[in-house]
Amino acid sequence: MSGLAENLARLEEAIASACRAAGRSRGEVDLMAVSKTYPAATIAEAEALGLTLFGENRVQEFAAKVSEIDPLRLRAERPLRAHLIGHLQSNKAQRAVELFDGIDSLDSLRLAERLNEAAGRLGKRLPVLIEVKLSPEETKAGLEPESAEAAALLERLPELEHLDARGLMTIAPWGVAEPVTRACFRALRGWRERWAAAYPRLALEVLSMGMSGDFALAIDEGATRIRVGTALFGKRSPYTGTA
Numbered sequence: 001m002s003g004l005a006e007n008l009a010r011l012e013e014a015i016a017s018a019c020r021a022a023g024r025s026r027g028e029v030d031l032m033a034v035s036k037t038y039p040a041a042t043i044a045e046a047e048a049l050g051l052t053l054f055g056e057n058r059v060q061e062f063a064a065k066v067s068e069i070d071p072l073r074l075r076a077e078r079p080l081r082a083h084l085i086g087h088l089q090s091n092k093a094q095r096a097v098e099l100f101d102g103i104d105s106l107d108s109l110r111l112a113e114r115l116n117e118a119a120g121r122l123g124k125r126l127p128v129l130i131e132v133k134l135s136p137e138e139t140k141a142g143l144e145p146e147s148a149e150a151a152a153l154l155e156r157l158p159e160l161e162h163l164d165a166r167g168l169m170t171i172a173p174w175g176v177a178e179p180v181t182r183a184c185f186r187a188l189r190g191w192r193e194r195w196a197a198a199y200p201r202l203a204l205e206v207l208s209m210g211m212s213g214d215f216a217l218a219i220d221e222g223a224t225r226i227r228v229g230t231a232l233f234g235k236r237s238p239y240t241g242t243a
């Protein structure tokens with residue numbers, strides 16, 4: 001077995017065990033493979049092992065891989081899907097809509113309007129997740145759930161006919177004790193329930209939460225999608241250069 005096949009087998013065991021412990025079925029949790037910093041060949045290798053959903057952080061970076069990935073996406077059976085999970089600047093919205101099958105890091109009304117226009121021009125309906133900021137770290141992206149901006153976005157989303165708002169995404173704070181991580185995941189679920197009730201025209205079903213270090217906790221707290229990079233592909237080398 002290749003290193004990647006071994007990592008995937010180990011990961012699948014851990015996911016199955018977390019699902020069992022939480023009394024959930026494995027089918028309730030989608031595995032997103034986070035392929036940022038890894039080349040298209042690695043994505044193809046992971047795809048051959050059965051993975052179909054990939055997460056990328058940067059528009060530019062994925063643009064360089066996309067020609068090799070496209071044949072796998074255009075296939076009718078088991079098509080590969082690539083979503084953007086990193087922060088997106090409004091001025092790159094058009095390019096992002098051209099490149100990605102979904103944007104999981106929607107964090108402003110302005111960006112939503114831009115994505116909607118771009119998707120309209122391409123005749124697409126674009127799946128999006130709202131990224132929610134649940135930890136006080138300055139560096140964290142996402143919408144503050146109690147902000148006026150969040151309320152404005154949620155009010156407006158049902159009118160943006162080229163966007164398909166499917167749920168919420170969050171990144172837990174880094175290097176904190178387990179109860180803090182768990183509280184963050186539980187809070188995301190709470191916001192989904194509150195917003196699903198307050199905005200019945202939105203079908204907020206997806207809870208994208210949990211990464212290599214904390215996916216078991218996330219599954220226990222109701223994650224429907226986990227985003228795993230390191231545990232699959234190994235340690236990343238740091239980014240060099242610009243976005």
Ligand SMILES: *Cc1c(COP(=O)(O)O)cnc(C)c1O
Pocket residue numbers: 034036057085086171211212213227228229230231
């Ligand atoms: C990099 C990244 C991940 C994956 O993190 P790992 O710890 O490598 O599993 C998940 N989500 C987001 C938003 C990321 O940027």
